[in-house]
Amino acid sequence: MRVHIATDHAAFELKNYLVEQLTRAGHDVVDHGAETYDAVDDYPMFVIPCAEAVAAEAGIGVVLGGSGNGEQIAANKVKGIRAALAYNSDIARLAREHNDANIISLGGRMQSLEDAWEMVDVFLNTPFSGDERHQRRIDQISEHENKG
Numbered sequence: 001m002r003v004h005i006a007t008d009h010a011a012f013e014l015k016n017y018l019v020e021q022l023t024r025a026g027h028d029v030v031d032h033g034a035e036t037y038d039a040v041d042d043y044p045m046f047v048i049p050c051a052e053a054v055a056a057e058a059g060i061g062v063v064l065g066g067s068g069n070g071e072q073i074a075a076n077k078v079k080g081i082r083a084a085l086a087y088n089s090d091i092a093r094l095a096r097e098h099n100d101a102n103i104i105s106l107g108g109r110m111q112s113l114e115d116a117w118e119m120v121d122v123f124l125n126t127p128f129s130g131d132e133r134h135q136r137r138i139d140q141i142s143e144h145e146n147k148g
Contacts, residue, residue, distance in 0.1 A: 001027050001028070001060065001124060002027070002028040002029075002030065002057065002059055002060075003022050003027045003028070003029050003030070003059075003060055003061065003062060003124065004030045004032060004050045004053045004054050004057075004059060004060070004061035004062070005018060005019060005022070005029060005030070005031055005032065005050065005061060005062045005063070005064070006031075006032035006033060006034075006043075006046040006047050006049070006050035006061075006062075006063050006064070006071075007033070007034060007043070007046060007063070007064035007065060007071075007108065008034055008041050008042060008043035008046060008047075008064075008065055008071075009034060009037055009038055009039050009040070009041050010043075010064075010065050010066035010108050010109065011064035011065055011066065011106070011107070011108025011109075012034060012037045012108075013108065013113075014064055014106070014108040014113060014116055015031075015034075015064050015108075017113045017116075017117070018062060018064075018116065018117060018120055019031055021117045021120075021121075022120070025121070027124070030053065032046050032047075032049050032050040032053065033045075033046045034046055043063075043065045043070055043071050043074060044074045046063075047063045047065075047071045047074040047075055048074055048075070048077070048078060050063055050075070050103075051063070051074070051075040051076075051077075051078035051081045051083070051103060052078055054078075054080075054081060054102055054103055055078050055079060055080035055081055055102075058080075058102075059102065060102050060103070060123075060124065061075075061102065061103040061104075062103065062104050062105075062106070062120055062123075063075050063083065063103055063104075063105045063106075064105070064106050064107075064108050065105075065107060065108065066107055066108060066109050067107040067109065067110060068085045068086075068105040068106045068107035068108075068110065069085060069105075069107070071083075071105045072084070072085045072103075072105035075103050075105065079145060079146075080102075080145075081102060081103055082099055082100060082101045082102055082103070082138070082141070083101065083102070083103035083104070083105050084099060084101040084103070084104060084105065085105045085106075085107075086104050086105070086106060086119050086123065087107075087110060087111070088115075088119065089118050089119050089122045091119075092104055092119040092120070092122045092123040092126070093122050093123070093126045095123065096123055096126035096127065096128060097126055097127075097128065097129045097134075098129065098131075098134050099134070099137075099138065100128040100134070100135075100138055101123075104119065104120060104123040106119060106120070
């Protein structure tokens with residue numbers, strides 16, 4: 001599976017760890033940066049291009065930051081993105097099953113590297129349920145996104 005990933009300085013170590021884990025698991029990883037640690041970089045410059053690539057490919061992605069909050073907000077500004085902030089594997093699973101989320105957002109300062117990998121792995125390996133009530137709600141969100 002092709003997985004887009006992006007971070008700023010606050011989760012730089014986590015991004016590098018996840019890229020390694022994703023590659024080891026056989027995924028095709030597209031790294032949107034940051035490429036080097038810069039303590040004053042800004043997450044929108046990495047997260048927005050990552051989200052745009054996910055939307056363009058109808059793909060899947062991972063965005064990271066200190067808490068994951070701002071990164072989720074930035075990703076959700078891109079048409080077609082449903083980014084979910086996860087803080088445990090149950091939330092990661094539900095984001096896919098119920099919301100057909102296409103981006104998971106994690107905070108690099110919020111959990112261990114191993115727990116972050118578990119959430120990403122669960123997210124990537126959980127399909128959307130296809131349940132009519134969930135699809136109906138996603139359609140309502142998409143309609144507002146398209147028409148206002």
